[in-house]
Amino acid sequence: MLAVATACGPPFTTGTLDGGASDAAAGDAATSDAAASDGTSADGTGGDASGSDGSGDKSDGSTSTACRDYFDAVFGGGCNGSVLPADELTRQRARFVKVCEGELALPGQGLTPGALQACAIAVRSTGACRLTDRATDACNLTVAGALGATAACFANSQCQSGSCAHQPQDGGAESACGSCKTASAIGQTCSPTSSCSAGAACDTTRTPPTCTALSFGDVGATCNAAGAICKTGLYCDANATNRCLSPKGVGAACSDTSQCAQPFVCDGAPRICQSPRPAGATCFGEDCAAGLVCATQSTHVCSAVSWAAEGQACGDTAQCLVGSCLLFACPRVIPDGQPCDFNSTSTTCDAFAQCLNGTCTLGTVRCN
Numbered sequence: 267m268l269a270v271a272t273a274c275g276p277p278f279t280t281g282t283l284d285g286g287a288s289d290a291a292a293g294d295a296a297t298s299d300a301a302a303s304d305g306t307s308a309d310g311t312g313g314d315a316s317g318s319d320g321s322g323d324k325s326d327g328s329t330s331t332a333c334r335d336y337f338d339a340v341f342g343g344g345c346n347g348s349v350l351p352a353d354e355l356t357r358q359r360a361r362f363v364k365v366c367e368g369e370l371a372l373p374g375q376g377l378t379p380g381a382l383q384a385c386a387i388a389v390r391s392t393g394a395c396r397l398t399d400r401a402t403d404a405c406n407l408t409v410a411g412a413l414g415a416t417a418a419c420f421a422n423s424q425c426q427s428g429s430c431a432h433q434p435q436d437g438g439a440e441s442a443c444g445s446c447k448t449a450s451a452i453g454q455t456c457s458p459t460s461s462c463s464a465g466a467a468c469d470t471t472r473t474p475p476t477c478t479a480l481s482f483g484d485v486g487a488t489c490n491a492a493g494a495i496c497k498t499g500l501y502c503d504a505n506a507t508n509r510c511l512s513p514k515g516v517g518a519a520c521s522d523t524s525q526c527a528q529p530f531v532c533d534g535a536p537r538i539c540q541s542p543r544p545a546g547a548t549c550f551g552e553d554c555a556a557g558l559v560c561a562t563q564s565t566h567v568c569s570a571v572s573w574a575a576e577g578q579a580c581g582d583t584a585q586c587l588v589g590s591c592l593l594f595a596c597p598r599v600i601p602d603g604q605p606c607d608f609n610s611t612s613t614t615c616d617a618f619a620q621c622l623n624g625t626c627t628l629g630t631v632r633c634n
Contacts, residue, residue, distance in 0.1 A: 332379035333366035339386035368630035374412035392499035410464035418633035428464025443633035
């Protein structure tokens with residue numbers, strides 16, 4: 267399953283394309299991996315445990331293009347996060363595409379290349395990844411698949427319910443393979459811990475709590491309630507009117523950067539939307555220009571990002587090429603095919619690989 271975490275944290279950041287088990291992401295992202303259980307196999311083509319070579323899973327050009335475009339939009343600067351060096355970006359793009367193609371080819375998969383393309387376009391054209399709403403219409407990747415209840419699954423988007431339940435394993439990892447849950451349909455009762463079907467959310471303000479269809483509102487529509495989401499390019503004014511509004515321009519009063527149109531930030535006293543701070547300027551958080559970070563652990567000055575390899579020192583301005591910065595050092599990167607420990611804090615599988623059944627694996631899993 268595909269990690270999509272970025273430095274800026276888009277609303278569709280879930281650790282995977284559809285919210286399933288987590289894996290190693292590009293740059294300074296999470297290092298947790300999914301552990302496989304018996305009856306699975308993993309490879310770049312999504313081969314199954316019955317001995318299939320995965321030849322039926324070869325993706326066409328449109329799938330490859332969608333995966334590349336999605337990666338470039340999220341990791342290549344579309345979200346105004348720190349952009350990896352060009353050679354590392356190219357390397358990680360190829361790894362992401364391999365996993366992405368495999369996931370889109372899983373049995374019963376409801377997620378399509380077109381959905382990834384639409385999300386990529388939305389990120390580039392509207393700054394969708396900056397918005398703090400739960401999702402945007404173009405980047406709502408929680409979709410229903412074709413597999414029925416109790417069917418073996420790897421991704422949520424394989425299941426008719428939109429939910430694949432993974433069981434915890436020894437050491438805290440989740441099983442790579444799970445089973446499709448039976449989710450409540452629109453109009454049926456639910457709870458905060460139960461699942462509504464894809465395209466619905468549990469409205470706990472109703473008695474009893476009821477699954478409500480997602481709606482994507484235009485400017486002025488009600489939001490900040492179960493199922494009520496703003497359309498791509500708008501934000502939910504959750505602290506005041508609970509209405510969908512257009513991002514604000516320079517000089518407009520604001521309380522959060524998500525209220526400002528890209529590339530502006532909410533800054534100053536009183537807080538207004540304004541241009542981000544340049545290199546060398548005093549900063550306090552996410553108020554620096556694209557490509558810069560705030561040295562919050564040292565000088566509180568907008569600074570250029572430097573990139574650290576495995577074992578090298580890291581911190582506020584020095585970010586890890588792969589894995590998270592823990593105790594001011596980048597983790598050792600385990601090559602694909604080598605043994606891994608899910609609980610290790612000093613090692614990580616390479617970008618977009620997962621620790622499956624004790625081995626770092628780049629690819630998706632087909633479950634019997």
